[in-house]
Amino acid sequence: MSSNPFPLSRDELLRAYRTMRTIRDFEERLHFEFAKGDIPGFVHLYAGEEACATGIMMHLTDIDRIASTHRGHGHCIAKGVDVHEMMAEIYGKATGSCRGKGGSMHIADLSKGMMGANGILGAGAPLICGAALASKFRGDHGVGVTFFGDGAANQGTVLESMNLAAVWNLPVLFVVENNGYAEATSVEYATAVDSYVDRASGFGMPGVTVDGTDFFAVYEAAGEIIRRAREGGGPALLECSVTRFYGHFEGDAQTYKAKGENEFNRANRDCLKIFRARVCDAELASERDFALIDVEVAALIDAAVSSAKDAPLPHARELLTDVYVSY
Amino acid sequence: MPLKVGVIANPVSGRDIRRVIAQANSLQVADRANMLLRALAGLAACGVAEAVMMPERGGVAGHVLRHLAQSANRGEARFPRLSFLEMPVTGTVDDSRLAARKLAGEGVAAIIVLGGDGTHRAVAAECGATPIAGISTGTNNAFPEYREPTVTGFATGLAASGAVPKDVAIAANKWLKVCIEGAPSEIALVDVAVVTEQNLGARALWRADTFRELYVTFADPQVIGMSAIAGLVEPVGRDEAGGLMLRLAPAGAAATIVRAPIAPGLVEPIGVEDWRRLPAGRAFTPALAAGSIALDGERELSFGPRRKVSIELVENAFATINVAAVMRYAAAKGLLREGRLACA
Ligand SMILES: Cc1ncc(C[n+]2csc(CCOP(=O)(O)OP(=O)(O)O)c2C)c(N)n1
Ligand SMILES: [Mg+2]
Numbered sequence: 001m002s003s004n005p006f007p008l009s010r011d012e013l014l015r016a017y018r019t020m021r022t023i024r025d026f027e028e029r030l031h032f033e034f035a036k037g038d039i040p041g042f043v044h045l046y047a048g049e050e051a052c053a054t055g056i057m058m059h060l061t062d063i064d065r066i067a068s069t070h071r072g073h074g075h076c077i078a079k080g081v082d083v084h085e086m087m088a089e090i091y092g093k094a095t096g097s098c099r100g101k102g103g104s105m106h107i108a109d110l111s112k113g114m115m116g117a118n119g120i121l122g123a124g125a126p127l128i129c130g131a132a133l134a135s136k137f138r139g140d141h142g143v144g145v146t147f148f149g150d151g152a153a154n155q156g157t158v159l160e161s162m163n164l165a166a167v168w169n170l171p172v173l174f175v176v177e178n179n180g181y182a183e184a185t186s187v188e189y190a191t192a193v194d195s196y197v198d199r200a201s202g203f204g205m206p207g208v209t210v211d212g213t214d215f216f217a218v219y220e221a222a223g224e225i226i227r228r229a230r231e232g233g234g235p236a237l238l239e240c241s242v243t244r245f246y247g248h249f250e251g252d253a254q255t256y257k258a259k260g261e262n263e264f265n266r267a268n269r270d271c272l273k274i275f276r277a278r279v280c281d282a283e284l285a286s287e288r289d290f291a292l293i294d295v296e297v298a299a300l301i302d303a304a305v306s307s308a309k310d311a312p313l314p315h316a317r318e319l320l321t322d323v324y325v326s327y
Numbered sequence: 328m329p330l331k332v333g334v335i336a337n338p339v340s341g342r343d344i345r346r347v348i349a350q351a352n353s354l355q356v357a358d359r360a361n362m363l364l365r366a367l368a369g370l371a372a373c374g375v376a377e378a379v380m381m382p383e384r385g386g387v388a389g390h391v392l393r394h395l396a397q398s399a400n401r402g403e404a405r406f407p408r409l410s411f412l413e414m415p416v417t418g419t420v421d422d423s424r425l426a427a428r429k430l431a432g433e434g435v436a437a438i439i440v441l442g443g444d445g446t447h448r449a450v451a452a453e454c455g456a457t458p459i460a461g462i463s464t465g466t467n468n469a470f471p472e473y474r475e476p477t478v479t480g481f482a483t484g485l486a487a488s489g490a491v492p493k494d495v496a497i498a499a500n501k502w503l504k505v506c507i508e509g510a511p512s513e514i515a516l517v518d519v520a521v522v523t524e525q526n527l528g529a530r531a532l533w534r535a536d537t538f539r540e541l542y543v544t545f546a547d548p549q550v551i552g553m554s555a556i557a558g559l560v561e562p563v564g565r566d567e568a569g570g571l572m573l574r575l576a577p578a579g580a581a582a583t584i585v586r587a588p589i590a591p592g593l594v595e596p597i598g599v600e601d602w603r604r605l606p607a608g609r610a611f612t613p614a615l616a617a618g619s620i621a622l623d624g625e626r627e628l629s630f631g632p633r634r635k636v637s638i639e640l641v642e643n644a645f646a647t648i649n650v651a652a653v654m655r656y657a658a659a660k661g662l663l664r665e666g667r668l669a670c671a
Contacts, residue, residue, distance in 0.1 A: 003617065005525025005629060194338045194356040194385035197346075201353045209342035210529060220528035224347050236347055282525070 005282050007220065008058075013279055016058060016215060018293050020050040020272050022083060023074040025301045027246070030073075030090065033305060034250040040092045041103040046074030048213075048245035051271035052177055053078040055218030056145060056238075059226045063142040065113045065131040067124030069177075070105050071244075072117030075147055081109045087304035093311035099322060100314040113142075122148060122155025125174065129161050132170040143171040143229045151182020153196050159203075162235070166203040171229035173222070174200070174237040177212065179244040184256040200237035212240025213271040216278070243269050329376040330487055332407070333430030333457070335423050335450055336363050337442035338385020341464060343625075344529040350592035354464050359441060360390030362462060362476045364406070366439050367391075369480020371407045374488050378407045379435060381426035384416050387441075420449050427453035436487030437648055439479065444470045444552075444623035448516050451502065451645045458486070458497050458646040469517040469550040469623065474650060481663075482653035490662050491653045498566060498652070501544040502644040505620060506610065506637045507628065515622040518543045518553040519638050521613040522621060530625040535595040536577040539615050542605055542638050544570045552624045556587040556597050563604075570605035570640045574614075590624075610637040 006013060027047040034043055046053070049071075057078035060066070068075040076086055081097060089096030090104045097107050108116035115131060118124050128144035135142035148158055153176050165172040176196045180187050193199060200207030208225065210217040218240055225236045243265040247254045254262070279285050336359060345351035367378055380388065388411070395406055412429050416422060423442070427450040430438050440450050441462045447470050450459055460483040461471030486496035503515040520532060521540035532538070532553065545565045546557035557563070557571045578584055581598025588594050605611075613620075617631035620638075630636045657663055 003525075005617070005619075005631075007526060007528070188384045188386075192386075194387065195342055197342045197353055198355040201355060206346035207342070207353065208344050208347055208529075209339065210344075216526055216528045217530070220526075221344050221347070224344060224529070228347060239342070 004284060006216065006279075006284070007223075010284050012058070013284060014289065014293065016054050017272070017275060017279070017290060018297065019054045019057075019078050020215070020275065021293055021297045022300065023047075023050045023053065023077045024272060025297050026073055026077060026083065026087075029301050029305060031246060031250060038309070039090060041105070042249045043090065043104045044071040044249050045244075045246045046071050048265060048270070049177055049179060049242040050074055051215040051218055051275065052175070052212040052240040052242055053147075055215050056173070056175060056222040056226075058219060059223050060113070060143070060145065062111065062113050063135075063140055065115050065128060065135075065142065065144045067115045067128040067131070067144070067146040068117045069124065069147050069149060069152065070117065070119050070121070071149070071177075072105070072107060076107050076109070076114055076117065079109075079114045080112045081107065081114050083300060084304045084307055085109075087308040088311050091308040091311070092313065093308055094314040094318070095307070095311040099318060101318075101322070121152035122157040124148060125158045125161035126164075128172055129164050129168075129170055132165065132172045133168065135171060136168075141230050143173060143226055145173045145175060145226075147175045147177055149182060150176060150178040150180065150187040150196070151185065151190060153199065154191060159199065162199065162203045162205065162237070165235035166205050169232070169234045171232070172235040173225055173229060174235065176237065176239040177242055178239055179242045181244065181248065181256070183248045186256070196237060196239045205235050205237060207237035207239065209239040209241065212242035213269045213274060215271060215275045330374060331377040331379060331433070331435050332370055332375050332483060332487055333426075333433070333435035333438040334363065334367075334378050334380040335426050335430070335438060335440050335442070335446070336381065336383070336387045337423060337446040337464070338383045338387045339418075341443060344531045345533070345590045348531070348533045348593065349590040351590060356386040357390055359387050359464055360394065362464065363387060363391055363441055364394055366441075366462060366476040366480035366483075367406045367409070369477045369482075370439075370484045370487075371405060373481060373484025373490070375407050375484045378409050379430060379433065380409060380411050381422060382411045382414060382416050383422065384418060420445065423449040424453045431455045431457045437483050439483060440471070443468055444516060445625065447471055448514060448623060451500075451516060452514055454645065456646060458648050460648040460650065469547075469552045469554045472650075478654065479648075479650055482650040483648050485653050485657055485662060486648050491656050495656050496649060496653050497646050498649040499643045500565065500645050500647055501570060501607070501640055501642050503542055503544055503570070504639045504641050505622070505628070506639070507630070508635055509637070513622055513627060514644075516544065517550075517623050518557070520553045520621040520624070521615055521618055522626065523615065523618045524626065525617055525619050525629045525631070527619060527626045527629060530627070531590070532621050532624055532626065533590055533593060533595075535589065535597050538575040538597065539618065540613050541573045541575055542570065542611070542640070543572075544640065546571050551588045551591055553589060553621070555589065556585055556599070557602070559585050559587055560599060560602050568642065569607060571602060572605040572611065573602040574600040576600050605640050607640045607642045610639040612637045
């Protein structure tokens with residue numbers, strides 16, 4: 001075996017791959033299952049963007065909080081939310097992460113520092129400022145990471161939160177997952193700057209753009225930014241350019257995409273393929289190692305889907321539990 | 328044929344990790360557009376009637392077009408006519424490469440480049456004998472000199488129109504050719520660094536203890552980046568024959584330490600084992616068995632026992648507009664003056 005060219009051990013590399021593969025399989029399976037009509041509500045798939053969530057979350061522990069988006073399954077899985085509970089939640093079952101009352105866009109698990117997917121664009125940013133402020137007061141060195149898309153990045157809440165994080169020097173990482181589209185609107189049409197890094201500069205915080213399909217680029221940049229925030233260096237923005245393999249939501253005909261765009265991205269910008277080729281090339285793992293993980297993950301997703309389907313719906317008397325908080 | 332100058336403006340330079348690990352600036356799209364407009368105004372003032380630009384979707388072109396329309400509405404004639412190359416936009420460095428080839432093919436008198444070392448490298452590799460007038464918008468920028476773009480536009484116009492003779496206006500430049508297994512793979516305009524990190528990661532270089540070898544085309548103690556190390560050891564001019572090569576080591580393990588600004592605001596102690604002049608035309612192989620090669624400060628290629636690299640200095644590799652020489656000549660010959668000049 002050759003020396004390790006990566007900043008991660010073989011075990012960590014395989015863990016990163018397992019996370020990315022779990023997200024990919026979870027989403028591909030949902031794509032298939034959703035078409036059958038058993039899943040209530042909308043689902044937005046994260047397939048194609050796995051390296052972004054994974055490269056960032058590898059630097060976090062349960063004390064660190066994240067605030068996710070409507071496209072949140074990948075963030076949940078990478079943050080360690082239980083895959084069975086997630087699947088059950090998406091099916092609206094009593095065994096789900098939120099007892100089946102949230103669905104895809106409200107999966108949350110506070111024990112894992114996952115503050116929730118969010119159906120409201122840009123709503124995660126103020127939430128994470130609160131979490132980061134709490135960490136700062138407690139002095140626990142926790143950081144907050146908020147994800148938002150290229151479209152949501154134009155929401156006032158995001159910009160206000162960036163200002164607040166800057167003036168209060170909060171340990172926050174603002175992550176723009178730029179997949180080129182907000183629903184059917186292209187980023188070039190809808191955003192007045194060429195890079196979201198310009199937005200960060202406006203608030204006096206550093207911003208970095210990386211190729212979000214390159215796990216190692218995300219991992220290294222996120223590592224520096226998160227370490228800086230933990231040490232009291234303040235907030236920063238990370239823009240990851242990614243691709244979305246499926247439609248905006250399941251059922252989207254994607255007429256706004258160029259002919260062959262999805263095929264091109266799957267062939268040339270698949271973060272899992274890129275990761276696998278690099279690690280195999282360095283002889284740190286073999287195709288067999290990856291294939292074994294693939295089999296294991298496929299079994300996990302199978303089991304999650306069948307147990308979600310078998311699980312009971314929440315009881316009507318549960319309708320108001322866990323919904324309101326009394327102070 | 329009206330006098331035509333090409334323009335390649337990279338909309339996305341200057342967004343890398345050096346903003347986090349150091350204090351590199353981040354030039355916004357409106358600033359880039361303004362810089363380009365200033366260069367265009369300089370060109371027009373010297374009689375350049377037409378500029379042809381690389382299309383992009385990053386927003387620089389949009390800002391520029393809005394300004395040009397506003398200026399035209401007000402009846403001004405401060406800018407050349409601007410048109411765009413017909414080519415697909417991928418949003419990657421390939422656009423700069425293709426645009427450079429097309430502009431050279433169209434026979435433009437010069438190409439104004441807005442971007443960092445990476446953009447300049449892409450253009451230099453493809454533009455043949457067409458001279459480059461570089462404007463720095465990137466991060467480390469050892470290659471393009473810091474200068475007001477109006478002046479760069481001015482000098483480019485004077486050179487393009489033939490008002491300043493070629494032997495004054497055009498400078499020859501060196502580059503470093505990097506081969507993999509003997510086949511040419513990449514070039515660097517300023518420096519090639521050999522580092523122990525095999526992972527390309529976020530690409531920039533800042534962990535000084537990983538630096539092992541450095542090859543430079545020129546070594547200026549006033550620049551920033553890897554070549555600053557060489558510049559602080561033994562300055563070598565852009566127009567001098569040969570370059571410089573240095574063996575580096577972790578600061579704790581070397582007899583000589585050089586404190587060099589390897590990124591904006593980041594001054595690091597660098598261990599230097601030895602150095603020597605780098606002759607042109609000879610290929611050198613790094614002593615390190617495996618690692619990565621950084622071109623002009625960014626990790627671009629990894630190498631190992633099964634993927635051997637070599638580095639060679641090439642002279643007269645590409646041409647640039649010598650802005651300082653053009654402006655001196657213009658002043659001496661009174662090219663931008665009218666009427667008699669009285670000296671009190
Ligand atoms: C405040 C608000 N406005 C509008 C919507 C409707 N909506 C849902 S997703 C979406 C597009 C989001 O695009 P982007 O932020 O780029 O994320 P992506 O879907 O590409 O991951 C819109 C407009 C919403 N959910 N919330
Ligand atoms: Mg989007």
